Amino acid sequence: MSNRSLSSVVKLSILSVVLAFTSNVYADPVKAAFVYIGPTGDHGWTFAHDQGAKYVKEMMGDDVIVTTVESVEENSDSERVITSLARKNDIIFTTSFGYMNPTVKVAARYPDVKFEHATGYMRPTDNISTYSARFYEGRHVIGKIAGRMTETNVIGYIASFPIPEVIRGINSAYLAAKSVNPDIEIKIVWVYSWYDPGKEADAANALIAQGADILMQHTDSTAPMTVAEEKGVYAFGQASNMREWGKNAQLTGIIDDWGPYYLERVQAVKDGTWTSTDVFHGVDSGMVKFAPMNNSMPFEVRNEASKAIIDLSMGAIHPFTGPINKQDGSAWLAEGETPPNFPDLLTMDFYVEGIDAKYPN
CATH class of the missing domain: 3.40.50.2300 (Response regulator)
Incomplete structure (x- = not known):
């Protein structure tokens, strides 16, 4: 051969x-x-x-x-x-x-x-x-809406577990609300569960009793939205469009795609x-999206939220932009500074300054 x-x-x-x-x-x-x-x-x-x-x-x-x-x-x-x-x-x-x-x-x-x-x-x-x-980008948008829409200046937050992902969301929502309403206050109830409709409903009722007229949640059931609809307050859907359970209550919702x-x-x-x-x-890739906005929202509020979504999609803004201090008053980010690297967000284990709540164990 x-x-x-x-x-x-x-x-x-x-x-x-x-x-x-x-x-x-x-x-x-x-x-x-x-x-x-x-x-x-x-x-x-x-x-x-x-x-x-x-x-x-x-x-x-x-x-x-x-x-x-x-x-x-x-x-x-x-x-x-x-x-x-x-x-x-x-x-x-x-x-x-x-x-x-x-x-x-x-x-x-x-x-x-x-x-x-x-x-x-x-x-x-x-x-x-x-x-x-980057769910905290979604919290930035709903924080701005909440800051504009609240009449009591009290936002209620139903939280699951104190892991960095949840802490990031609380901090982002608070900072965004504070940026448009300096009188804002956020009250937090930890339910230590991802999905427990009973506990979530109890937390929603407790927050409303404390003056909250807008509810946020980092839990999985529709119970808070149902309570908001029944009590005549506003709320935001979590992970999907929950409008079916809050036709009047839902202002918008963060959708995980x-x-x-x-x-x-x-x-x-x-x-x-x-x-x-x-x-x-995050928002730029479409992994974080939003449910349709409630028609009851004033045009300027809808417009501000829409602009924030566009800016996030273009990378023009960052929800954590200094100056930002930690809850104890120590400096975290200087004027105009954003988290210098990913671990700063990945391991977040503190409330930002202004949140009047004890950090959970």
Whole structure:
């Protein structure tokens, strides 16, 4: 056999291997699993993630098999569920902060499976990605609206757990409200739960009793919106459009749009291009959106909010722009300064100056 013929045989063999590998990458449907902290019917955080999972199925069709598991507690149950899913899926999305350590543990045992953890920060192995959204940008917008719309100058805030994501939201909303209404006061009730309609309703009623005529929430049920509608005060939807539960109450709502990100990541597994990343998207990418604004809002308030959304999308403003002090009066950001690096936001563990509330344990 001539060298030329031998070379042709080698090339054909290599091509066969490449085609076989490519066939394996593209032929089989990707098995994608989603682990949820609450029920998909919460119409909040879990509902938004489930909408994203459904978007993936809608766009990829037979190229993906989607599995979802609801109401998984942030304890040993989560590690058990994630382990079970890792045995039969290609990529797993764990969609709550408290799943971070279990995700890391399971990922170390299943290096061939891709893991995506929402709102976390640990990526010790190259099969883990982390992703979150700049929800504090949404809080900036609703803070401005609240500062303009309140008549009592008291904003009520129903908070879940004192993790940086939630603290960022409280601080951002307060600073934005204060920027348009120096007399503003924010009252905070911690319910220490992501989804507990009873506790959330009790917190809403307690805040209204303290003079709040506008409610914000970083919890997942529609209970606060229902209470706001019943009591004749305003509120903002959380993670999705909650207008159905507050036709008159909802001024707007922060909408979490996970669909495009989920599609991109599952498709990357399908294409063999998935790599470990750390994503922190916001208004500019469309990961943070807003429900339609209430027609009862004066034109100038709607216009101011719309301008803030446009400015955020263009990177023209930052919700944390100095001068800003911490609650104890110590300096954080100087005049015109913004957080110099991502960890300043990632690890936020303080209230800003002006918030008259004890920092939670």
